[in-house]
Amino acid sequence: MEKPLRIALTKGRLEKDTIGLLESLGFDCTAVREKGRKLILPIRDANLEVVLAKAADVITYVEHGVCDMGVVGKDTIMEMNGKFYELVDLGFGKCKFALAGKKGDDFYAGIGVKTIATKYPNVARAFFEAKGMDVEIVKIEGSVELAPLLDLANGIVDIVETGSTLRENGLEVFEDVAPISARLIVNTVSLKLRQAQIESLIEKIEAQLNK
Numbered sequence: 001m002e003k004p005l006r007i008a009l010t011k012g013r014l015e016k017d018t019i020g021l022l023e024s025l026g027f028d029c030t031a032v033r034e035k036g037r038k039l040i041l042p043i044r045d046a047n048l049e050v051v052l053a054k055a056a057d058v059i060t061y062v063e064h065g066v067c068d069m070g071v072v073g074k075d076t077i078m079e080m081n082g083k084f085y086e087l088v089d090l091g092f093g094k095c096k097f098a099l100a101g102k103k104g105d106d107f108y109a110g111i112g113v114k115t116i117a118t119k120y121p122n123v124a125r126a127f128f129e130a131k132g133m134d135v136e137i138v139k140i141e142g143s144v145e146l147a148p149l150l151d152l153a154n155g156i157v158d159i160v161e162t163g164s165t166l167r168e169n170g171l172e173v174f175e176d177v178a179p180i181s182a183r184l185i186v187n188t189v190s191l192k193l194r195q196a197q198i199e200s201l202i203e204k205i206e207a208q209l210n211k
């Protein structure tokens with residue numbers, strides 16, 4: 001038998017919806033649901049194997065071709081900018097990148113170089129470069145909203161979903177940067193070598209999404 005098609009899934013927030021999608025296609029994801037500490041999981045009765053990884057690692061594994069496909073947020077794709085095909089918008093994991101800061105601040109006022117805190121330096125840099133605006137970027141690993149509150153930064157570029165984190169901390173969105181949702185990505189060589197199998201899976205996914 002042909003070796004299984006290996007698909008890397010992002011652990012955490014996207015996990016439940018991704019497994020839900022695979023199950024809606026008729027795949028038995030028992031091994032994934034009951035994984036324990038196991039990291040490579042077979043999908044019974046299908047020539048598929050699931051790998052669970054952190055978002056950035058999903059891209060690394062797909063880029064290197066050790067996984068044929070992956071499910072990852074558009075945020076990570078924009079930040080890492082790798083070489084692979086982004087073939088399907090899966091419609092879940094919806095949120096957005098936004099520029100935000102202290103409520104009532106006029107972000108663009110004044111002439112000094114602004115400081116931006118973010119977990120996504122490449123996204124933030126590209127956003128301000130497109131405006132021709134010089135900014136200083138400070139990389140923060142989490143709870144990015146703290147940076148303007150502590151006066152480390154004039155603004156943040158971060159993910160906003162419900163807006164509660166901003167609201168509860170006296171912050172607001174100044175400007176939307178980009179919409180985000182989960183995407184299906186495919187290794188460029190895998191798409192050539194395993195075209196029939198990959199295309200058939202994508203057709204199934206698209207049919208399910210259009211239901």
Ligand SMILES: Nc1ncnc2c1ncn2[C@@H]1O[C@H](COP(=O)(O)OP(=O)(O)OP(=O)(O)O)[C@@H](O)[C@H]1O
Pocket residue numbers: 010011012013014054055072073074075076093094095159160161162180181182
């Ligand atoms: N409110 C949200 N905050 C962050 N990510 C979200 C949100 N809603 C959907 N997402 C999507 O879920 C993906 C995974 O997020 P998750 O928080 O599970 O992992 P992470 O960003 O790598 O954080 P951690 O470092 O805590 O594991 C994000 O890359 C993004 O595409």
Ligand SMILES: O=P(O)(O)OC[C@H]1O[C@H](OP(=O)(O)OP(=O)(O)O)[C@H](O)[C@@H]1O
Pocket residue numbers: 141142143144145158159160161162163164165166
């Ligand atoms: O608009 P909301 O629904 O409030 O969601 C947005 C928040 O969720 C994410 O943080 P996460 O929980 O991943 O923690 P982190 O800040 O440590 O990355 C994101 O960075 C925002 O802080």
